[in-house]
Amino acid sequence: MQQLKVLHLAAHYPVYRAKSFKLHGVHSPFIFELYHNVILHDGFYVAYGNVEALRSELLQDNTELEVTDFGAGPKAGKKRKRLLKDIAASSAKPAKYGQLLFRLVNHFQPTTIFDLGTSLGITTSYLASARKNGKVYTFEGCPNITNTAQQNFKKLGLENIELVQGNLDETLEKQVNQVQQLDFVFFDGNHRYEPTMRYFNLCLTKSHEYSVFVIDDLYWSAEMKRAWQEIKKHPKVLQTVDLFYVGLVFFRTSQPKENFTLYF
Template sequence: MWQTATARTPPLLFARVELKARLLLPGIRRSVVEQARELREQGGTQPERLARALERLAADRVSDEARPVLDRVESARRALLRSAERVPWAEDTTQSVALICARASQPPSGARLLHHVVAAWQPTRALELGTCVGVSAAYQAAAIAGSGTVTSLEAYPALARQAEQLWERAGIDNARVVVGRFAETLAPTLSEAPWDYVFIDGNHQGPATERYVEQAARATAAGALLALDDIDYSDGMRAAWQSVRRRQDVAASAVVGKIGLLALR
């Protein structure tokens, strides 16, 4: 059953999400436009593709088809922010769905950013590491035209169920979740190649992130895009980002807020 709203929603959770919703630009927009210009100067197919994705992002226009879907996702997010249901979270603890949603889901600004990137890239098979309650997968799935799909990996079955409910409520039928830890699910899922887009948003530790990039880069199709969240989260993540953006198989890279983008050769 979809979680219904309760009267005990902590107003701070809404405030937190709403505040993040207003942070999208203009500082980030300026940097995005500048990076797009530099990518063009660099020349080549992948820098050009990435430049176009950044320009789409800077324009921040959601299509008429996607807008009602994203509105329904945000309405579902608001319902989750009122949910007092407790689910397993972070090893041996339980936590309210409201708090998990507020703390771990991409805020509207970051989710919209991913939506624009995916809308520009148009992958046919997108993979996400870290589903949580399904918000970012929904934004990305809504950006893919035609028969493209999003597969998302999540350790906690209760969160995976919340995600499936959110997608159903938003009318999204091109997303699926695979339950289990990345150590068990990533390799077999990647073996269902080809993937042409991977968003890494779970287990934000430097060495793990480098490992996921290595695994993803080996399994994705030529010209795939990798997106990494929280590249400035810690010294370890900053070091990982500096390392992965210099990989031989990276044709072009960009940073949008706390998200790093790697366009592979």
């Protein structure tokens, strides 16, 4: 599975790179400002150091966990033992993208944030650190990973996180129904077409003019590529930004419907 992912990404990156452009090619004032001040921002925030110190600690942790896989692929639902450091190496978003999510939340200041895929909590910690007056609902299927993530949040002193444990297929709808609106959603819970579109459409019921949705791993597989293409065409989706590994989705009626492919 991992080899197929690498091959799929390698095949699509040259196409993305040929289509992507930098600042001079952006004619939308909203996207121009976002790209210049947020996406390409290269300054330092204290939270970066805190979260990356936690990541470094996890990458050296030889604790063995029994993991239940609720993700995509033939191993879904199966239990197996994995070292904590291996989970940290394979599941957490790289610092570049965790810090991008931090900057997006810091910029838009959402109140209600959904993180569909907690794992050890690295990405969740970036989201929560950027908006301590907001509430982050993060979803994880495996009980043992849930416990570890909770410990990680305590280490960082993050008290604005509610971790929802259980199969996302069963927990997401209930949580969506309990919030008034969704201001920011990071989709990283399942990398197949049908669940991705189901989660997207479910969250769409609580979206609004200024919501921000971020789709992870756009080119992880043919199914994810198909989902991304369909999301871009959705009548409620008005602006998208393809950054190759992640895609940004906006619903701003004050801006024309446009799809951007930007270098990152």
